[in-house]
Structure formats: structure tokens, C-alpha cells
Amino acid sequence: xxxxLAVKVGVVTFPGSLDDADAARAVRLAGGxxxxxWHGDHDLRGVDAVVLPGGFSYGDYLRCGAIARFAPVxxxxxxxxxxxxxxxxxxxxxxxxxESHLLPGALIRNDHxxxxxxxxRLRIESNRTSWTSSYDEGAEVTIVLKNGExxxxxxxxxxxxxxxxxxxxxRYLGNPNGSQRDIAGVANERGxxxxxxxxxxxxxxxxxxxxxxxxxxxxxxxxxxVG
Amino acid sequence: MARVVVDVxxxxxxxxxxxxxxxxxxxxxxxxxxxxxxxxxxxxxELDGDLTDERLAEVRKMAETLLSNxxxxxxxxxxxxxxxxxxxxxx
Numbered sequence: 476x477x478x479x480l481a482v483k484v485g486v487v488t489f490p491g492s493l494d495d496a497d498a499a500r501a502v503r504l505a506g507g508x509x510x511x512x513w514h515g516d517h518d519l520r521g522v523d524a525v526v527l528p529g530g531f532s533y534g535d536y537l538r539c540g541a542i543a544r545f546a547p548v549x550x551x552x553x554x555x556x557x558x559x560x561x562x563x564x565x566x567x568x569x570x571x572x573x574e575s576h577l578l579p580g581a582l583i584r585n586d587h588x589x590x591x592x593x594x595x596r597l598r599i600e601s602n603r604t605s606w607t608s609s610y611d612e613g614a615e616v617t618i619v620l621k622n623g624e625x626x627x628x629x630x631x632x633x634x635x636x637x638x639x640x641x642x643x644x645x646r647y648l649g650n651p652n653g654s655q656r657d658i659a660g661v662a663n664e665r666g667x668x669x670x671x672x673x674x675x676x677x678x679x680x681x682x683x684x685x686x687x688x689x690x691x692x693x694x695x696x697x698x699x700x701v702g
Numbered sequence: 703m704a705r706v707v708v709d710v711x712x713x714x715x716x717x718x719x720x721x722x723x724x725x726x727x728x729x730x731x732x733x734x735x736x737x738x739x740x741x742x743x744x745x746x747x748e749l750d751g752d753l754t755d756e757r758l759a760e761v762r763k764m765a766e767t768l769l770s771n772x773x774x775x776x777x778x779x780x781x782x783x784x785x786x787x788x789x790x791x792x793x
Contacts, residue, residue: 538771545768574771581773583712584719628716628774653717 481508482700484693485522487552487568489514489543493530494565494676501676502526505693514546523700524561524605525552527568529621529674539582539624540570549575561605561696562668566622569660569670578661578670579637580629585622586653594685595620595673596648597659601641604666605699609691616688619677620651620659627654627661627672637661644669667699704753705782706761710770711742745769746782753781766791 484502486509488495499509510522514532519525532543543549549571556562556577564572572578585591594617599610610616629637634656637643644660652672660671675689712718718740725739747764749757761779770777777791 537768541768541771573773579773581771583716583774586717586719588719588723626717630715 481506482524482697483508483510483520483522484696485510485512485519485525487512487514487525487527487548489530489532489546491531491534492528492567494528494674495530497674498526498528498565498676501679501690501693504679505690505697507693507697512548514543514548517547517551519548519551519555524696525555525563526676527552527562527564527571528676529566529568532567532571535567535624538570538574540567540572540574543567543571544574553577556663556668559665559667561699563606563692563696564668564670565674565676566625566672569672570624572668572670577668578663579633580627580661582622582624582672583626583628584624585626585651590621590623591625591651592621593619593651595651595659597645597673598648600643600646601662601666603641604644604662604669604695606669606671606692606695607644608698609695615648616691617678617685618673618675618689619684620673622652622672625652625654625672627658629655634658640664642666645671645673703751704749704757706747706749706753706758707780707782708745708747708761708765708769709742709778709780710745710765710775711740711777713774713776716774742775743769762791 484507486498502509599614602610602612642662647657650657662669675692678684678689721739721741765777
């Protein structure tokens with residue numbers, strides 16, 4: 476039975492999304508209600524927060540996230556994000572958020588040109604976002620990283636602004652892909668929109684993956700919505 | 703009918719791993735003297751009707767909205783058959 480009081484977190488499925496089922500599972504493990512959202516619908520189905528999952532939306536044609544950005548559901552996601560609704564973009568979802576201009580910068584091909592798949596150490600640099608409030612600032616966590624185009628780039632002025640405003644959410648401990656200033660995740664000014672290259676939804680239970688360090692992203696948002 | 707070409711290139715300051723890979727492969731095949739390779743994209747747009755300044759402005763809008771990402775790429779618009787580019791765009 477769906478819990479009437481549970482926080483509803485929507486997970487968007489684009490053509491080519493891979494990690495929507497894992498993201499929905501992570502929402503449920505954190506105690507929320509996962510709501511499936513469809514790329515082709517202009518409808519957020521009354522959710523309190525949205526996850527744009529990993530994968531290869533539209534086959535990564537043109538540029539990663541460039542076509543998904545114009546999917547019908549993104550009109551509503553962008554509007555809701557600008558009103559303050561928590562939105563988390565993971566991997567391909569991060570690329571979609573950058574292409575949508577909800578987040579600054581871009582993700583380009585890894586400097587070593589190989590697809591990387593590893594258990595990645597990260598430091599949570601800011602817990603003043605809707606998606607990281609469950610963590611201690613400076614906490615070191617291990618979260619799965621898997622991408623071919625995960626190198627975060629922006630011009631020096633943008634990078635300085637992100638650092639100065641405390642909008643670098645997570646940093647790599649040991650840079651795996653050439654991301655500038657070891658940046659693994661960033662937030663918008665308000666802290667409700669977060670993009671993260673590693674996959675917290677793959678690190679939510681001990682049985683599979685490197686542990687449950689990723690669960691905090693999903694418990695954080697439940698608190699952000701209730702609070 | 704008119705053909706308009708949009709060339710999209712990574713900005714000079716952005717690392718281009720694909721170009722680097724191609725650059726690395728050339729000497730292995732015996733091609734020497736290439737000091738750098740940058741890889742970009744070429745779009746050929748077939749437009750109906752006459753090519754007016756308004757239509758060309760619309761192509762530039764397409765280029766900056768969808769065909770390129772101004773954060774990491776520059777684009778150039780050429781009209782096929784005309785001489786020279788009709789404008790280089792750096793964001």
C-alpha cells in the first residue's frame with residue numbers, strides 16, 4: 476500500500492535511461508515513494524522531488540543530454556527546479572542538467588579516453604543542498620563511478636564562482652577522469668538542484684556495490700521536502 | 703532550396719581527447735608532420751525556399767540552441783556554394 480504521507484520522488488525514464496530502476500529502488504530504501512515519470516509526458520504527477528537517472532538518453536547522440544534536455548517532461552522539470560523543487564541529476568542526468576542550463580559547466584570525454592567503472596572515493600564538500608544534508612561536511616564516502624564522458628569543465632571564472640559560493644558538492648579523492656579541480660558534483664545557487672557524476676543509487680545496500688554510502692543523497696531529500 | 707553548413711568545434715581551451723587519439727594514431731600509420739588534430743562536427747542543413755537573412759539568423763539560432771553547446775564549443779555557419787563563412791561564433 477502506498478503511504479499517503481511518504482515523500483514522492485519522481486524518477487524520469489528517457490529512451491536509453493539505464494539506472495531509473497535502481498534510482499527508484501534507492502528512493503524506496505530511503506523511505507520515500509518512487510514515482511515513475513515518462514520523458515514524453517508534460518506531467519510531474521504531483522511529486523515532491525525529481526531524479527534524472529544515469530544511462531545514455533537518446534543514445535548520447537549529438538552530445539550527452541543534448542536531446543533529452545528538450546524532452547516534453549523537461550519543461551516541467553525546469554519550471555519546478557526554478558521554483559525550488561529538489562532535482563538530482565546523476566551521470567547522464569547531470570549532463571542533462573548542464574545542457575538545460577540549470578547547472579553551469581559541461582561534461583566532456585574522460586581525459587584518458589576510456590570508459591571508467593570503479594568504486595570511487597569522494598569528499599562531500601557541501602551539506603547545504605537538498606541532496607546532501609544527511610552527510611557531515613568533509614565526509615569521505617565510496618560511491619560507484621561509471622562513465623565515458625564525465626570530465627567536468629567550465630571556464631575559470633565559473634569555477635572560481637562555484638568554489639566561492641560553496642557550490643562544489645563533492646570532489647574526487649584521486650581524479651579519475653580529468654575533471655577540473657577534481658569536481659564530481661555541483662549545485663545551483665539555491666542548493667535544490669544538484670548534478671553528480673558518480674552513482675549514489677548503486678551504493679545503497681551492502682549486498683551489492685561498495686556499501687551504503689550513497690543512501691544519504693536519498694534520505695537528504697526526504698528531509699528537505701518534509702522540512 | 704539551399705544548403706547551409708554548420709561546423710561545430712571544441713573551444714581551443716577545451717581538452718579534445720578524440721582529436722588527441724587521432725593525432726596519436728597518425729604517426730603509428732606512418733603519417734608524420736602533423737602537429738595537432740582537433741575533432742569537430744559538421745551539420746548539413748537542407749532548407750526549402752529562398753535563403754533570406756532571417757532564415758540564416760534562424761540557422762544561427764539552431765546552432766546555438768541545439769547543434770552546439772556554447773559552454774564548450776564554437777560554431778561557424780557557411781552557405782554552400784558561397785565564398786567564406788557567414789560568421790564565426792564564440793560564446
